[in-house]
Amino acid sequence: MKHTLVDTAHCFTPKSEALQLLIDRGFLHQCTDLEALDEKLRTGPITAYAGFDATADSLHVGHLLPLMTMRWLQKTGHKPILLVGGGTTRVGDPSFRTESRPLLDDTQIEHNLAGIRTTVERLFDLSEGQGQIVNNAEWLDEFRFLEFLRDFGTHFTVNRMMTFDSVRSRLEAQQPLSVLEFCYMMLQAVDFVELNQRFGCTLQIGGSDQWGNIVNGVDLGRRSGSQLFGFTLPLLTTASGSKMGKTAEGAVWLNPSRLSSFGFWQFWRNADDADVPRLLKLFTDLPLGEIDRLSSLQGQELNEAKKILATQVTGIVHGLAAAEAALQQGEALFSGQEDLSQPTHELPLSLLAKPLGLLDLLVKTGFATTNSEARRLIRGGGVRLNSSIVLEETRMISEGDLKPGERLTLAVGKRRKALVGFV
RNA sequence: GGAGGAGUGCCCGAGUGGCUAAAGGGGGCGGACUGUAAAUCCGCUGGCUAUGCCUACGUUGGUUCGAAUCCAACCUCCUCCA
Structure with missing residues (x-):
């Protein structure tokens, strides 16, 4: 039960286009078996998934990293599955949270799923055979308790579950961890295996805090005879050390109904100088050569790079027209000669x-x-x-x-x- | 089931009858300086039909002229015991 931990990929030269690209652009944090995954990516298209909770009716900037990863995978010929947690949201991921999450009712979850869908549809080609959105309620709702215990409970030991950081930190902080939440990690593992059986999914992408949950899925997969892979992304912090994605109005939402294109554009425009190169690599489609050039700009000139960053990201998330309009508005408002463009x-x-x-x-x-x-x-x-x-x-x-x-x-x-x- | 401990504003955390819209810190916002950046310094940080009013210290009641502070019951959590 050991996994190759690769924090940096210095010693490894990927042969697959997908992995090469992801590593070069700084997406890789850890991988369960980098070499085997590379081989698999090289020899043919694979199906990968990333999961999203349905706790709000819009995703936010924090979700953009896995979304971009999936997007690159699709661009390099692989199939993305965007898993929305219609089932798991009713439980709530306890990972590294100090408190239990409020449970949501079904109508609320339904509403949230619809909101999330609008963003995902813009980022991915969801046509037949290219990629899809899947709701884990499809299978989680079907399980009967005893059946579940018999089929999956035997593969998990409490001993091991207790060793996960996400659980331990909660216990050490003397914070309550309900059985409901404790079982979350089983559900996520089951999701992975279920997606493997239904759609041949073999890779899960997630944040670095998901490592434990992902590994659980990989292990469960091995027990049922499938080789699965996990790939985690770096935790994004701003140069000033805080977690990225918060501003005046709270979270930076991806959905235009929650945050206007102009506001979204402004968020990126106001990025910290030191973050610009990294953000360009992670959140735009610009070629690395172009990014190197932009990153070499100094002082005030770097503001041009920030505008490009803002326009590119807004283009991906809200569409090109909205991005252009936001750029125009920004130029007009901040150069002093307002008017021309549309009102904000x-x-x-x-x-x-x-x-x-x-x-x-x-x-x-x-x-x-x-x-x-x-x-x-x-x-x-x-x-x-x-x-x-x-x-x-x-x-x-x-x-x-x-x-x-x-x-x-x-x-x-x-x-x-x-x-x-x-x- | 028993014994003990805890629950304070966005978060952490002080406060054990009036001077408490509640110390201090973090975060956030505004100002100065700048490049719509960072760092630094200063200010603000419950709401309203606003020299006053309302809401707020787990919940509900009570004592008191007056309660986050005292009492009772309840809820939730933690620790130890069974």
């Missing part, structure tokens, strides 16, 4: 019929979540209306504030600006 926010003109306060406007455009927060922003001198700082909390929006086209610019801080149009 459109509000009904009828709002102006009654006196509209600036506080209200800030909340309506999403810059503040509450009136109090809007007030604080104004008090701190962080709000600009048509480029001039507003200090009166009671400021009303009047006809005079509107520029031709019934629009005005609103900015909160240095980085968040919007063109507000009334239609």
Whole structure:
């Protein structure tokens, strides 16, 4: 039960296109058997999967790494399976969490699955035989308890399950770990084997925190006679050490209904200097040569690389048109000559019929979540209306504030600006 | 089932009758400096129809002029014992 742990691939030269590409671009953290996987990838198309919980109606930036990995696999001729955890979400992955997760009901999960689907559909070719979305509720819902125990329970020992970091950390922290959550790792292993039997899936991709769960699946597969592989991705942190993917409004969502293309674009545009090369390799399709060139830019010039990064990623996740529009908006708003492009926010003109306060406007455009927060922003001198700082909390929006086209610019801080149009 | 311990704001964590919308830290946001970067310094960080009002220290009741703080019951978790 030993697995080759390959943290870096210095000593290994892959022969398969897929693995070569993934390693060069920095996707590999660990692999259960790198050489055998390489051979398998080289000799023919394989089917791989990555799992996603259905805890929200949109995926977020943290999910983008496995998604990109799967995307490259598809581009190099392999078949991706995007597994959504319709079944497992009802249990909740306890890995490295200090608290139990709230359990979701079926209608909520159903709603979440639909939201996730919209993103996945844009990233992958899901036509017949190319790739697919699978819901593990399909089989998990079917299991009967005794049957499950008999078929799978015999292959797991509590002794071993206890040794997993995800479990141990919870126990050592004296945090509760319910049997329900404890069994999660069995379910994930069963998923892998089930996908292997149904679709010939032989590879699972996951975050580095999933290593234990993935290995479980690989071991279970061996017991039923299949050689399975696990491949984990590095944990993404920003140069300043924090976990990537959080901003003002919380998580950076992939779904445009949760975060506008402009907001998404801005997230990447505001990346830390030191992160740019890595982000370009992981989250764009640009050739490595081009990335090297962009990465060599220094100082202010690096901002060009950030724009390219932002536009590329937004293009992949939201579509080219949206990415271009976001770029235009960014250019226009930050170069001072706003207008031309489309408003970032459109509000009904009828709002102006009654006196509209600036506080209200800030909340309506999403810059503040509450009136109090809007007030604080104004008090701190962080709000600009048509480029001039507003200090009166009671400021009303009047006809005079509107520029031709019934629009005005609103900015909160240095980085968040919007063109507000009334239609 | 028994004994002991714990549950505080986004997170960690102090607080054991009024001075507590609750120390301190983290995170986040805003300002200055810049390059829509980093680092640094300063400020803010429950809500509202706002010189006041409402909600908040596991839940529900109680004592008190007054409770996160005292009492009771309950819920959840931890440790030890059976």
